[in-house]
Amino acid sequence: MWSIIREFMIYAIFLILLCIISFSNLTQNSFYQTDHLQKYFLNTRQPDCDYTQILTIDDYWNWLNNSFISNIRAQQWYNDDQPVNLNGYINDKTNRMIGWATMRQLRSKSQLCSDQRIISTCIEDYSLFNEEKDSFQPGWTLNRTSIEAERDYSSSILKAFQYQSSKELDTYAYVGDYGTYSGDGYVYEFRGRLSDIKSNLSLLHQLQWIDANTRAVIIQLTLYNPNVALYTSVTFLLEFLSASGVYPSTRFEPLNFYVFTSLTQLICTIIYICFIIYFLIIEIKLLIKLKLKYFYEFWSIIQIGIISCSITSIIIYIWRFKEYSRLSSLFQQTNGYVYINLQMTVYVDDVLTSLLGFCCFFGTIKFIKFIRFNKSLIIFVQTLKYVTKDIISFSFMFSIVFMAFLSLFYLLFTSSIESCSSLLSTAQMLFEITLMSFDATDFTGADPFLGPFCFSIFIIIVVFICLSMFISILNDGFHHVEETPIEDQQILFYMLKKFLNWTHLRRPNVEEIYEIQDSRMRSQYVDPIENFPDKIDQLLEAIDRIYVDQKKELLKLKRAGV
Structure with a gap:
């Protein structure tokens, strides 16, 4: 239990440092x-x-x-x-x-x-x-x-x-x-x-x-x-x-070229780099131990994402600091009368922002690993595992239906509706319709008959039928998992209660006090089965001492009678 709590606390500190570094890179x-x-x-x-x-x-x-x-x-x-x-x-x-x-x-x-x-x-x-x-x-x-x-x-x-x-x-x-x-x-x-x-x-x-x-x-x-x-x-x-x-x-x-605006940010960055090195060493050991099986683990892929994005972000930080030094010296030498194009810097800064976003995403996703004993999370994971094959089959079917409607809407309305001017924009429009976000007047203005007719067919087949099938698959998986007994679903609650009692952040109630007293009494008067061999040895030693003492007494009586 304590090893899990220690791992949980270490990763929580890492995630806090990651959020501090990521959000401090932006300014209001x-x-x-x-x-x-x-x-x-x-x-x-x-x-x-x-x-x-x-x-x-x-x-x-x-x-x-x-x-x-x-x-x-x-x-x-x-x-x-x-x-x-x-x-x-x-x-x-x-x-x-x-x-x-x-x-x-x-x-x-x-x-x-x-x-x-x-x-x-x-x-x-x-x-x-x-x-x-x-x-x-x-x-x-x-x-x-x-x-x-x-x-x-x-x-x-x-x-x-x-x-x-x-x-x-x-x-x-x-x-x-x-x-x-x-x-x-x-x-x-x-x-x-x-x-x-x-x-x-x-x-x-x-x-x-x-x-x-x-x-x-x-x-x-x-x-x-x-x-x-x-x-x-x-x-x-x-x-x-x-x-x-x-x-x-x-x-x-x-x-914002200023990488470190405060001493706290610099210290957080140094500690974060130490965490990345620590995680990198652990993952290299696991890779050597598991070899190709390492890449079949979901959490291994998440950890690779965190490490790779973090290392790339550090390299970009160093490059940006050098670029800022170059621009500052150039500006100082020319008093600002020199053409400086920041186009490449903008592209690199966009990459840095994306990497920090993926770091926060992967880091938050991995946090689920440490609350995996929660009942709701266990049901969620088990439901996804149970319906994986059904969802894959449904995805193939839905893709065929969606591509058919994509071709239909693009060919019919490419010259009359702006959102159907390209295949990508048409796909985006159909996804919005699937989420019930649309304006049906565009189709009516494009064609009085074909517009409403195609729109209605899409709503009936995709929104009503396909989405109902998808919800039914998830509902069936949920009921199956809910009827299956789940072990260790209260471990997280038990660990949290023990940790709060140990830190005195929570006072035990009356039932817990009686339970603690009872366990103490049982530990004093009731021995577990593991101590049975030791007790037998103690009994044999006692019998042996009694037997030896009796023999000594008999010898004394014989000598006194003589």
Whole structure:
């Protein structure tokens, strides 16, 4: 019992340390920082300059000229005072821009149309195979000499029409809502005075820098809020689809580079690393002992998940600390006037957050192992074991039915319902319907007859019949386990009661006091069967002593009679 309690306490301490480290990696200020920047840049309160409502290229240029440009430079205060000591800050006068913002464009090549009777050339959606990689002169022309271009345009305009690789730009691939875009492209840098930037944007608009071949425009900038010590990577993506349509999206990623904000967090991290090393040694010994059988144990897989995620998180912590040191020294050397792209850091931070989440998940799941003697948990586990084969058979049947409805809804409503525009979104919609979360008016608007008919058939077959079968399988397993006697279901309660009595956190009741007194009396006057051989030996020794004493007395009497 005490070994189980000791193991329980050790793992409870480990789980507490894991939660402290995981939750201290996040800060509440991240939400407020993101919420502020979204309202600040998206400008949703002004319908004419609302980024989320951009539908055409002209709308995008309007947002750039009338909203975005004025926001990335600190303007005068409300009382017309100059923004003293705010050089490099954006107009909210709280966040400092690291370097400058960049606007990168990715283009697709023109190709011959499959049907040339209407039009000869077509432009497909963006992909790595049809990406435009040639350099052009302003206006996307090739017939003007470089000397004439240098005389008519500034270097920033000329550079905006020159193709640059991701290595030159220090950028990486970006995943959008409708495609994945490489780190290459044509870049314009928002550098210089505000008046120069406005004139350059007007010139780029006239030169049709964004045209029919454009497939994505990505604006990236990095901000630093010294009040809460948070870096923020800001990305604006505008996607152009070949089927027509402009789709804007944004991403605000706050980053906390400070790994250890207090001595307590540092101590907890060191103790946590010691726990991981201890668990790693134990699992290696078990692997050597059990060999391949080790991987057939459920709790072994959980422990592997905890150890692997923890070790990877520690490596990322070290990398992030080095990255923070590099950025700090670079910022100090240049006074912030250098372009720093945190795109890779954002990706790594997302991986770290996922690893910490899986660590907490696996750690909490393993905690069930130490309360496995609980009656409800035993019934739950035994029920799952009993119905495993039935659930597997049901899963195959349900998958076939679900795939049939997936094909039906996708083929019928792919052009009329947004949630059926792709197979993945259609599957998501059907799962929501299965959970009784839906809006039936979409199907009625798509087709007055087929919409309600298919929806009704799905509800009857999947929701009513299939889910009823699933519940019946679980109910049958539950009743079978409930009728089966379960041993050792009160061990956890017994251990807890003994532990509380030992620590004097709980006073025994009258029946327990009588039971303790009775056990003491029985231990004094009633011997267990294991002591029977010793008692026999004591009896024989007593008889032997009596016999010897009698012989001595007889010898004395004989001598006295003589």
